[in-house]
Structures are given as structure tokens and as C-alpha cells.
Amino acid sequence: MQKYLYLTKIEWASAWVDGGIIPLSMASKYRRMDRDGIYTPDENLIHDSPVDLRALSQFIGERPQVKNITFAGNTLNGVPLPEVRNASFYTEDGLIQSFCNVFDVEIARRFGKEACVRIYDINKLRKYLDKRLGRRSQYGECKYTHDHQRGHFLKSVDDSWQQEYRFFWPDKRDRSISLPSGVAEVIWTAN
DSSP: OOOOEEESGGGGGGHHOOOEEEEEGGGGGGGGGBBBBBTTTTEEEEEEEESSSSGGHHHHHHOEEEEEEEEHHHHEHHHHHHOOOOOOOOOOOEEEEEEEEOOOOOHHHHHHHHEEEEEEEEEHHHHHHHHHHOOEEEEEEEEEEEESSSTTTEEEEEGGGGOOOEEEEEEOOOOEEOTTTTTTTEEOOOO
């Protein structure tokens, strides 16, 4: 299964084609207040709840970090509050490597990238990286939603243009991995 990787600098393609060191960054690196290219305000946010938990901020705090919370049978001035069972709202960091399901020059430009490589076999690459990192990744296509829910593979519909496929490994720090040659081929450069 082929995927595409847009690169900020043309020379970065060499590690993917000829072998070399690639960086794997923490998901939080891509979190910014403004949605712009590779940055999003809800990167590394886990929000799993039928109700937007931010609406309950006066009860659980402005920036809650809750897992599997149950909020049931409560009222405010006699008005029943929504029931929430086993809901979560927290940040979870880890290493990510993001790819795109398609090649599109407009996507590359929107990301602000100068090159694109085609990954020959994404599953083979994942297994290789898992072995080097000593842990199994979570992986798959991102889904996009209009509602409040978020996860490593569930993002805002505002990011749907990215058509993203990603790997995620829980971790505490950035890492660098040495790739063998022949992982990818260059299919586009801005020059």
C-alpha cells in the first residue's frame, strides 16, 4: 500500500530514498492555537464523550484532564445536566509520523512543502519503525468529524483536506531513526 510524504525541504528526500536519519517528533509539536498547514489546535487531544465536556467546565475545570469520568444524576438550579458515562478529555503525547493518502500539488502547497516522496510499502515501513522503536504503533487513516470528539485518528473536518494516514507511538521524547535505502521515491519537487 503506497502513501505520500510531503517534505519541507527537497534535501530531506534523500533519507527516504537513499537511506539516512529521519526525525520522529512528538504530536504536541504540531499543536498551535491557529489551524495552519501542519498545525492544529486539537492535536494530541483525546475527547471521547457524547457531550462536549468543555460545556461542563464549571464542574470539571477549564482545562480538564479526565479519563473515564461519569457525571450522572446532577442538576443545576433544578435543571438536569447531561449524563456522561466513561467520558475522557485529556492530552496524550507521543511520536507521530504522518503521510497523505494521495499526491496533490495543492495539498503540498497548502502544507508549505517543497517535495513529495511516494512510500512504496507503508506496512513494511511501519513494521521496520516499530522494531527500531521497540514498540507497536497505532496506525491508520484519520477520520474527520463536525463534532467535538477528537483522538489521534479523529480530527476536525477542517483538517479533512490533509487526507492523512499516520503512525502513533506513545512516547515521552523526540527520536531519530535510521532508514534503509529504497523506502521511497521522489515524485515531485517545487523546483
